Amino acid sequence: xxDEDIQERINQGESVPGHEGQVYRKIVDALQRxxxxxxPPSFADxxxxxxxxxxxxxxxxLVWLYVGITACVLALVVAIWRTGFTPELGILKFLTGxxxxxxxxxxxxxxxxxxxxxxxxxxx
Amino acid sequence: MTDDRTLxxxxxQGEESALRALIRQHERLVAHMVGRLVxxxxxxxxxxxxxxxKVYEKLPEFGFQSKLSTWIATIAYRHAINHIRKQRMQxxxxxxxxxxxxxxxxxxxxxxxxxxxxxxERVLIFVDQLPPQYKAVLTLYHLDGMNYAEVGExxxxxxxxxxxYLFRARKxxxxxxxxxxxxxxx
Numbered sequence: 679x680x681d682e683d684i685q686e687r688i689n690q691g692e693s694v695p696g697h698e699g700q701v702y703r704k705i706v707d708a709l710q711r712x713x714x715x716x717x718p719p720s721f722a723d724x725x726x727x728x729x730x731x732x733x734x735x736x737x738x739x740l741v742w743l744y745v746g747i748t749a750c751v752l753a754l755v756v757a758i759w760r761t762g763f764t765p766e767l768g769i770l771k772f773l774t775g776x777x778x779x780x781x782x783x784x785x786x787x788x789x790x791x792x793x794x795x796x797x798x799x800x801x802x
Numbered sequence: 803m804t805d806d807r808t809l810x811x812x813x814x815q816g817e818e819s820a821l822r823a824l825i826r827q828h829e830r831l832v833a834h835m836v837g838r839l840v841x842x843x844x845x846x847x848x849x850x851x852x853x854x855x856k857v858y859e860k861l862p863e864f865g866f867q868s869k870l871s872t873w874i875a876t877i878a879y880r881h882a883i884n885h886i887r888k889q890r891m892q893x894x895x896x897x898x899x900x901x902x903x904x905x906x907x908x909x910x911x912x913x914x915x916x917x918x919x920x921x922x923e924r925v926l927i928f929v930d931q932l933p934p935q936y937k938a939v940l941t942l943y944h945l946d947g948m949n950y951a952e953v954g955e956x957x958x959x960x961x962x963x964x965x966x967y968l969f970r971a972r973k974x975x976x977x978x979x980x981x982x983x984x985x986x987x988x
Contacts, residue, residue, distance in 0.1 A: 681976070685972055698980075702976055704922065705925050705976060706944065707922060708921070709945065711926070713837045715837035715846055716830075722829065729821070729858055
């Protein structure tokens with residue numbers, strides 16, 4: 679008898695005579711055996727604890743992020759006020775003479791970002 | 803047992819007891835997948851916990867395109883495979899060349915085999931040596947009682963491939979066990 683037929687009959691719960699049938703029976707019995715690794719009775723509680731810890735830590739992370747951003751903005755305002763700093767474009771001043779180039783740069787970078795989102799990140 | 807839709811909507815409403823019930827209903831399935839695929843001195847329980855954290859995180863996106871158990875098994879399968887790859891543990895794709903079947907059948911593990919208490923345990927040692935795709939197919943079909951279509955959905959492959967993998971995996975195990983039994987008699 680072919681392997682396909684033996685496997686099919688064993689799958690249907692029939693007994694197959696002969697050595698090959700016995701070997702396949704042993705294999706299927708072994709495959710249906712519960713593995714040694716099992717989870718403890720407290721498993722669900724442990725997952726719940728991790729979920730709760732995750733949500734409380736993520737909300738406290740968010741609070742600290744807002745505190746940090748506010749502190750940075752305040753420090754910037756105080757520094758500008760104390761030093762009388764006036765912002766300048768510096769080396770980027772030359773771009774004011776080339777508005778088309780500036781526009782091209784912005785569109786090019788935006789286009790690359792769009793392609794990255796549409797093609798690269800989606801397929802990853 | 804609560805039906806899947808009611809259970810999921812209760813979890814999404816923030817009911818803790820529903821989430822606990824969801825975990826209890828599916829922990830065996832996740833343990834089977836992780837326990838069979840990830841080997842070595844890994845903290846298997848932690849990996850199973852990670853699977854359920856992912857399930858909880860992605861539950862709002864679950865649209866009942868499949869059974870809840872199939873969806874959870876898919877997450878467990880992908881997580882286990884990613885874990886194997888990240889840990890640089892031995893990850894075998896199913897080799898293309900025919901020679902590997904012979905190598906698989908001929909490969910000896912006397913110490914492991916001798917430590918096995920019975921023949922069923924020996925078969926499970928042989929199962930451990932199979933590529934993870936074969937192990938996953940065998941586990942979902944024989945241990946979790948999924949049909950070909952459900953196994954295919956979990957592993958992202960057509961039913962025909964599932965049938966083929968099952969047939970080839972069982973045949974390999976038969977050849978390996980037959981060879982072992984012959985050697986034992988000789």
